[in-house]
Amino acid sequence: MGKFQGVDFYDVDSLLSEEERAVRDTVRAWVDDNVIPVIGEHYLEGRFPKQLVPQMAELGLFGANLPEEYGCAGLNNVAYGLIMQELERGDSGVRSFASVQGALAMYPIYAFGSDEQKRRWLPKMASGDVIGCFGLTEPDYGSNPAGMITVAKETKDAWVLNGAKMWITNGSTAQLAIVWAKTGKLDDVNSIRGFIVPTNTKGFSAKDQKGKLSLRASDTSELVLQDVCVPKDALLPQSGGLKSPLMCLTQARYGIAWGAVGAAMACYDEAVGYAKNRVTFGHPIGGFQLQQARLAEMLTEITKAQLLCLQLGRLKDQGKATPQQVSLAKRNNVSIATDVARETRRLLGANGILAEYQAMRHLANLESVYTYEGTHDIHTLILGQEITGISAFN
Amino acid sequence: MKIAVCIKRVPDSETRVKIAADGKSLDEAGVKFILNPYDEFAVEEALRQKEKAGAGEVVVIALGPPAAQETIRTALAMGADRGVLLQTQGLHADGLETARALAAELKDNEFDLILLGKMAIDDYNHQVGPMVAELLDLPCVTTVAHLEIAAGKATAEREIEGGVEVVEFSLPAVLTTDKGLNEPRYPALKGIMAAKKKPLEVKPTTPGPGALAIVSLTLPPERQAGKIVGEGSAAVAELVRLLREEAKVL
Numbered sequence: 070m071g072k073f074q075g076v077d078f079y080d081v082d083s084l085l086s087e088e089e090r091a092v093r094d095t096v097r098a099w100v101d102d103n104v105i106p107v108i109g110e111h112y113l114e115g116r117f118p119k120q121l122v123p124q125m126a127e128l129g130l131f132g133a134n135l136p137e138e139y140g141c142a143g144l145n146n147v148a149y150g151l152i153m154q155e156l157e158r159g160d161s162g163v164r165s166f167a168s169v170q171g172a173l174a175m176y177p178i179y180a181f182g183s184d185e186q187k188r189r190w191l192p193k194m195a196s197g198d199v200i201g202c203f204g205l206t207e208p209d210y211g212s213n214p215a216g217m218i219t220v221a222k223e224t225k226d227a228w229v230l231n232g233a234k235m236w237i238t239n240g241s242t243a244q245l246a247i248v249w250a251k252t253g254k255l256d257d258v259n260s261i262r263g264f265i266v267p268t269n270t271k272g273f274s275a276k277d278q279k280g281k282l283s284l285r286a287s288d289t290s291e292l293v294l295q296d297v298c299v300p301k302d303a304l305l306p307q308s309g310g311l312k313s314p315l316m317c318l319t320q321a322r323y324g325i326a327w328g329a330v331g332a333a334m335a336c337y338d339e340a341v342g343y344a345k346n347r348v349t350f351g352h353p354i355g356g357f358q359l360q361q362a363r364l365a366e367m368l369t370e371i372t373k374a375q376l377l378c379l380q381l382g383r384l385k386d387q388g389k390a391t392p393q394q395v396s397l398a399k400r401n402n403v404s405i406a407t408d409v410a411r412e413t414r415r416l417l418g419a420n421g422i423l424a425e426y427q428a429m430r431h432l433a434n435l436e437s438v439y440t441y442e443g444t445h446d447i448h449t450l451i452l453g454q455e456i457t458g459i460s461a462f463n
Numbered sequence: 464m465k466i467a468v469c470i471k472r473v474p475d476s477e478t479r480v481k482i483a484a485d486g487k488s489l490d491e492a493g494v495k496f497i498l499n500p501y502d503e504f505a506v507e508e509a510l511r512q513k514e515k516a517g518a519g520e521v522v523v524i525a526l527g528p529p530a531a532q533e534t535i536r537t538a539l540a541m542g543a544d545r546g547v548l549l550q551t552q553g554l555h556a557d558g559l560e561t562a563r564a565l566a567a568e569l570k571d572n573e574f575d576l577i578l579l580g581k582m583a584i585d586d587y588n589h590q591v592g593p594m595v596a597e598l599l600d601l602p603c604v605t606t607v608a609h610l611e612i613a614a615g616k617a618t619a620e621r622e623i624e625g626g627v628e629v630v631e632f633s634l635p636a637v638l639t640t641d642k643g644l645n646e647p648r649y650p651a652l653k654g655i656m657a658a659k660k661k662p663l664e665v666k667p668t669t670p671g672p673g674a675l676a677i678v679s680l681t682l683p684p685e686r687q688a689g690k691i692v693g694e695g696s697a698a699v700a701e702l703v704r705l706l707r708e709e710a711k712v713l
Binding site for chain 2: 072074088095127129130133137
């Protein structure tokens with residue numbers, strides 16, 4: 070397979086700075102050389118390509134938009150988004166790993182942690198020596214995290230955590246979990262606080278969730294916390310209320326909006342190549358109107374999604390992006406990426422069901438992405454609330 | 464160890480190039496430009512030699528249009544210390560004039576080692592390295608596939624037809640680098656950020672007109688559709704006949 074050339078119908082490249090393009094090109098080349106050749110096999114075997122983690126760390130992909138003083142690359146949010154785009158062009162599982170490490174594990178320590186916690190953990194997480202996961206979702210509380218029943222009780226010199234978390238990416242690989250728990254009564258949403266829990270703490274266990282037909286090259290686990298005792302300084306001091314984990318999710322969703330574009334670009338690229346080369350009835354199928362309509366639709370949606378991401382990134386860099394704007398981008402881009410993957414799968418005919426091609430893997434992955442980090446439907450309601458001022462879910 | 468690496472901005476080999484209306488230059492619209500891959504080996508080797516020596520400086524020098532600054536930044540992002548752009552208007556085709564401009568920049572700077580890719584992937588000339596060496600009156604080793612430097616003495620291996628040639632030489636010297644010498648690193652994100660702050664000097668340069676003029680450029684002919692002459696051993700006789708009479712390769 071040749072090097073990926075990107076999809077850029079509107080010369081969006083000219084809106085990027087030299088550094089942003091350089092970052093994108095580095096990650097693109099790395100994905101071509103290291104992810105694409107192995108990902109199909111890992112996907113079939115249901116294994117995360119763990120061997121890639123040290124290289125990702127060396128490139129500086131973890132928490133790349135966090136400051137240099139913590140060993141991070143200190144990139145702007147557009148460059149960070151481009152990293153996510155290129156990683157997901159390889160596979161959603163690889164992008165998810167980086168998203169969780171950066172936006173869901175490093176970011177809360179950066180945003181809500183003490184100086185001591187930041188200095189202790191962030192450099193080791195940037196270097197990949199410590200892998201993190203994010204425990205918010207519970208078996209019965211997905212779209213409604215306010216209802217969580219994981220609790221943290223303060224004793225004289227410690228916090229004791231009890232509860233269970235589900236659908237936790239990197240859960241069984243992580244050395245550190247950011248666990249969200251209620252420190253007050255179960256109906257007190259404001260008592261939600263974040264805790265840094267080393268996964269080797271007594272009473273903490275993680276079990277991989279088996280039987281996934283999506284995100285197969287990614288570890289997804291269930292976490293059980295049974296009388297997990299952590300010192301007082303495990304608490305993230307600046308965290309408070311549901312707003313804190315939701316701020317983390319806004320960071321991650323921002324990356325997902327970009328990542329989805331990467332998956333869509335990979336599929337479109339595959340669709341175009343196939344359409345030009347696959348001959349039936351004596352003609353390349355790209356010459357048939359039905360396939361041209363497919364391709365035109367894909368290119369249109371990808372181009373719109375690219376511009377959406379870029380402007381969102383510029384707003385975020387100016388400190389002006391709102392969570393609702395992030396919702397719109399996540400909702401739109403994952404949805405169109407899923408459509409692009411599905412149409413590519415169909416354009417490829419029978420070949421489209423093989424792991425040798427990318428489309429069906431991306432399609433299956435994107436079905437998870439459609440649901441995680443705020444389902445498509447919840448983002449619809451967030452926008453509905455933003456538009457009307459009336460909440461449909463509270 | 465003070466090392467100079469001369470690099471060139473070239474069209475990406477994956478880019479589909481178009482010939483401009485004048486019939487003798489490339490239409491640069493929509494063409495992605497990259498650091499010449501053979502020069503990447505040179506940059507990587509310079510960085511490794513500096514790291515091994517424990518101290519020194521790696522300077523990248525390019526002759527080219529203003530956009531070649533981006534190519535220099537790529538090398539700086541990989542880890543080179545500073546860059547010099549000998550800035551011209553447009554691309555220059557004449558190898559000797561390019562070599563003269565580079566040699567003029569190199570001559571008073573007392574480099575221990577001067578590295579260049581063995582050739583640029585756009586013009587395939589293989590000229591500039593040896594010409595720079597000649598102009599500077601320095602030893603020249605071309606197509607280096609392995610390099611050892613110890614106590615001012617250097618040994619290089621060159622892959623030649625059917626074997627490996629080992630040569631010894633003194634420093635300073637001019638070397639051209641070949642594939643296989645090393646595996647160039649990716650410019651890491653921190654390197655990309657750091658590259659912004661590294662010095663890049665731009666020197667307007669007007670190379671001589673040179674003795675070489677490009678008369679025309681043409682694309683290779685479109686590849687014709689293949690022909691299936693039959694199946695199994697029965698097809699061999701026909702295949703041989705066609706190879707002999709039509710393709711004339713036997």
